[in-house]
Amino acid sequence: MVIASDDDFQGSVSGGCVEADVIAMVATAVDTWGALHVLHNNAALTDASMHAKDLTVVDLDVETWDLSMAVNARGAMLACKHAVPRMIASGGGSIINTASNQGLAGDLSQTAYGAAKAAVISMSSTEKLRVVHAPMAT
Numbered sequence: 001m002v003i004a005s006d007d008d009f010q011g012s013v014s015g016g017c018v019e020a021d022v023i024a025m026v027a028t029a030v031d032t033w034g035a036l037h038v039l040h041n042n043a044a045l046t047d048a049s050m051h052a053k054d055l056t057v058v059d060l061d062v063e064t065w066d067l068s069m070a071v072n073a074r075g076a077m078l079a080c081k082h083a084v085p086r087m088i089a090s091g092g093g094s095i096i097n098t099a100s101n102q103g104l105a106g107d108l109s110q111t112a113y114g115a116a117k118a119a120v121i122s123m124s125s126t127e128k129l130r131v132v133h134a135p136m137a138t
Contacts, residue, residue, distance in 0.1 A: 017075035035090035041076040072116030
């Protein structure tokens with residue numbers, strides 16, 4: 001079941017991801033099902049108007065960079081930040097962070113999108129997320 005979707009993100013896109021909204025989303029999941037075992041971060045600004053503004057690093061405006069980072073990178077970080085303690089309290093869980101090939105290799109444009117997805121890939125690495133916050137299997 002989806003707790004937060006594009007329809008729930010009304011009005012927040014101009015400022016990116018708001019931490020209070022993420023806290024409320026996680027609390028709603030726990031209140032609804034009594035525990036939290038799965039988090040799937042799958043945010044991206046992929047509409048044509050965003051593509052038209054996400055250009056080469058020389059032609060990219062700071063507002064587009066900041067918005068892409070706020071939605072694509074900060075959103076995933078905040079969801080992990082607030083979901084992981086609830087998952088630990090629930091006995092464990094799984095996090096699926098959707099990224100992109102552009103986070104690995106980049107592109108001729110979409111500089112901000114590629115950099116934000118690279119941040120998600122880095123944050124999701126074994127050492128940074130799973131090993132630090134999950135008990136080791138014996």
